[in-house]
Amino acid sequence: MKRVITPKAPAFTKVSVLGLGYVGLPMAAVMATRGIEVIGIDVNKSVVEKINAGGIHIVEPGLDIVVRGAVAAGNLRASLTPEPAEAFIIAVPTPFKENNVPDMRYCEEAARAIAPVLKAGDLVVLESTSPVGTTEDISRWMAAIRPDLKFPHQHGEAADICIAHSPERILPGRVLIELVANSRIIGGITPKCAQRAAALYRMFVEGELHLTNARTAELAKLSENSFRDVNIAFANELSMVCEKVGVDVWEMIRLANCHPRVNILQPGPGVGGHCIAVDPWFIVHAAPEEARLIRTSREINEHKAEHVVDRVRHAAERFRAPVIACLGLSYKADIDDLRESPAVHIVKELAKGDFQILAVEPNVHALPADLAACANVEHADLDDAIERADIVVLLVDHKEFKLVPKSALLARIVVDTRGVWAGTP
Numbered sequence: 001m002k003r004v005i006t007p008k009a010p011a012f013t014k015v016s017v018l019g020l021g022y023v024g025l026p027m028a029a030v031m032a033t034r035g036i037e038v039i040g041i042d043v044n045k046s047v048v049e050k051i052n053a054g055g056i057h058i059v060e061p062g063l064d065i066v067v068r069g070a071v072a073a074g075n076l077r078a079s080l081t082p083e084p085a086e087a088f089i090i091a092v093p094t095p096f097k098e099n100n101v102p103d104m105r106y107c108e109e110a111a112r113a114i115a116p117v118l119k120a121g122d123l124v125v126l127e128s129t130s131p132v133g134t135t136e137d138i139s140r141w142m143a144a145i146r147p148d149l150k151f152p153h154q155h156g157e158a159a160d161i162c163i164a165h166s167p168e169r170i171l172p173g174r175v176l177i178e179l180v181a182n183s184r185i186i187g188g189i190t191p192k193c194a195q196r197a198a199a200l201y202r203m204f205v206e207g208e209l210h211l212t213n214a215r216t217a218e219l220a221k222l223s224e225n226s227f228r229d230v231n232i233a234f235a236n237e238l239s240m241v242c243e244k245v246g247v248d249v250w251e252m253i254r255l256a257n258c259h260p261r262v263n264i265l266q267p268g269p270g271v272g273g274h275c276i277a278v279d280p281w282f283i284v285h286a287a288p289e290e291a292r293l294i295r296t297s298r299e300i301n302e303h304k305a306e307h308v309v310d311r312v313r314h315a316a317e318r319f320r321a322p323v324i325a326c327l328g329l330s331y332k333a334d335i336d337d338l339r340e341s342p343a344v345h346i347v348k349e350l351a352k353g354d355f356q357i358l359a360v361e362p363n364v365h366a367l368p369a370d371l372a373a374c375a376n377v378e379h380a381d382l383d384d385a386i387e388r389a390d391i392v393v394l395l396v397d398h399k400e401f402k403l404v405p406k407s408a409l410l411a412r413i414v415v416d417t418r419g420v421w422a423g424t425p
């Protein structure tokens with residue numbers, strides 16, 4: 001008898017992504033390229049319109065082509081309001097409030113927005129980096145709106161809805177590669193929730209999927225970013241020690257790293273971005289007595305920006321009306337993301353002084369509103385800024401800045417926080 005092999009039905013055919021930012025938009029676009037019908041939801045009307053026109057609102061290598069292709073193929077569209085789907089991925093910001101207390105308002109709003117369109121059998125995945133317990137909170141927030149459905153925090157494996165946490169791990173600048181290649185942690189409120197979420201990620205992730213419970217997944221993500229923060233704090237502390245004892249920190253770290261078990265990270269003007277500068281506080285907030293190293297590291301990294309401001313102010317004392325070129329505003333090289341950027345903080349602090357500041361940022365069209373409002377801050381072109389400056393402060397190691405010849409810096413005081421021109425007098 002001839003055996004008929006029927007192709008396996010895809011685990012999910014329609015998925016909704018809430019939050020079309022640095023994480024949600026690439027994720028939505030990549031899923032769409034795998035033939036899944038993807039509806040991206042965002043509260044920002046101009047973002048929705050831009051995506052539906054095949055455009056993007058962020059800078060990320062290759063993303064424009066993928067989004068354009070997915071929209072043109074009819075697999076990706078954006079909307080302001082959620083509609084029924086088989087799976088919902090929440091990728092909204094999780095900032096903190098005053099005193100470093102986590103602000104879970106966007107997650108709660110997303111959960112409440114999804115609840116009305118949920119049906120038995122649906123999956124909800126929280127991707128946003130969140131304090132321990134948030135995935136269970138999502139379940140509670142939705143249960144309050146949908147008493148007709150059984151949720152896993154109450155009904156365990158008998159629940160109608162599966163809910164899991166799968167924290168994103170993508171590195172801005174390498175998003176499209178890492179989204180597919182990186183391994184992922186998938187933490188379910190129940191084992192069935194984890195299995196169901198794994199079936200979704202298996203549709204586009206080539207890296208390994210590690211299944212666990214939601215609370216472990218939440219803390220693992222916070223620990224990954226805290227690990228990096230602690231290690232950068234070590235490098236930043238060393239940079240200040242080196243300044244005090246008259247040693248070139250870049251050469252010293254390069255040599256120390258020749259040891260087979262030593263790998264010191266690079267110092268900088270502080271740590272920025274929406275992840276590493278924020279997430280460690282979620283651990284400190286949950287366990288303030290215990291998380292002493294994590295707290296101190298955050299403090300060192302925040303202090304490093306103040307230290308740079310002091311150095312520049314000190315250098316400026318030599319001039320009657322100092323012109324200061326500040327190179328870079330984003331939180332790291334070759335991206336447009338200004339969130340929690342130490343460079344922005346440093347420029348704002350310097351703007352309080354009696355200086356003329358020339359801010360150079362090739363990845364943005366205009367200065368952020370609060371800097372544009374400062375009468376003594378000008379968005380300048382690189383060559384013009386260096387030409388006019390008494391002091392050149394290198395804040396971000398953008399590729400354009402690496403090409404500046406040392407000869408262009410002669411007769412200027414250089415404060416190089418990234419070691420791009422290490423060895424420059």
Ligand code: SAJ
Pocket residue numbers: 129168169170171172224225228232265266267268269270271272273274275276331332333
């Ligand atoms: N930095 C240094 N020295 C270094 C490395 C970084 O000063 O040696 C600074 C950067 O300039 C930047 C900040 O640290 O201001 C963070 O940059 P990053 O490249 O280390 O990380 P992010 O914030 O862009 O992305 C991180 C990643 N997490 C880890 O590497 C553990 C990424 O995988 C996460 O997905 C992302 O956080 C996130 O969204 O949580």
